[in-house]
Amino acid sequence: MSSMLPNVLSSSTSNTSVADELSSSNETYVTKRGAKLNLESIGPKPTKKVALICCMDARIDAFSAFGFKEGESHVIRNGGGRASDSIRSLVISQQQLGTDEIIIMHHTDCGFFTFTEDKFRQTLKSNGYPGPDVDLMSFMPMSADDIDESVKEDVEYLKNHALIKKDSKISGWVNDLKDGSVRRVV
Ligand SMILES: [Zn+2]
Numbered sequence: 001m002s003s004m005l006p007n008v009l010s011s012s013t014s015n016t017s018v019a020d021e022l023s024s025s026n027e028t029y030v031t032k033r034g035a036k037l038n039l040e041s042i043g044p045k046p047t048k049k050v051a052l053i054c055c056m057d058a059r060i061d062a063f064s065a066f067g068f069k070e071g072e073s074h075v076i077r078n079g080g081g082r083a084s085d086s087i088r089s090l091v092i093s094q095q096q097l098g099t100d101e102i103i104i105m106h107h108t109d110c111g112f113f114t115f116t117e118d119k120f121r122q123t124l125k126s127n128g129y130p131g132p133d134v135d136l137m138s139f140m141p142m143s144a145d146d147i148d149e150s151v152k153e154d155v156e157y158l159k160n161h162a163l164i165k166k167d168s169k170i171s172g173w174v175n176d177l178k179d180g181s182v183r184r185v186v
Contacts, residue, residue: 042071051093054105055081059177080112082140083154091163102168104154107175113144151185
């Protein structure tokens, strides 16, 4: 199905890709990291028993923002850092991998402030993407004017979700990309 979609939204004409650079970048990483840190020895269960949900935004260093190290926290990322988009991973995080705390973090200057659902759907349809598929998908745009509200909404969503542990500790935060600071909303 996906191979049939017209690639009309892509503006890239370059033949090079980031994938071409990955191997040499990784060699540098492995050398710097050294053999002393065997991540398999930590195991897949986060030692802080926490799952952080945040946006896919390329400017966010999710571990550093909260001072986490490898092995300490799950990081579930999606567009906007939305709770409803994270449920599948969260259920496994809690039931299989032992987490009981959830941190939701939205951020300033989010790409999800830049469009409305209606207009984005219109753009997709006018670019040839199939209308029924476009209408079925919620793209979850947000507003910069009520970023605290979107955080509160997501915390409430998780508190009321049937598949989330009832005794989960859940907090909501805003990350200010101007200086990297985080502020607790709820
Ligand atoms: Zn974002």
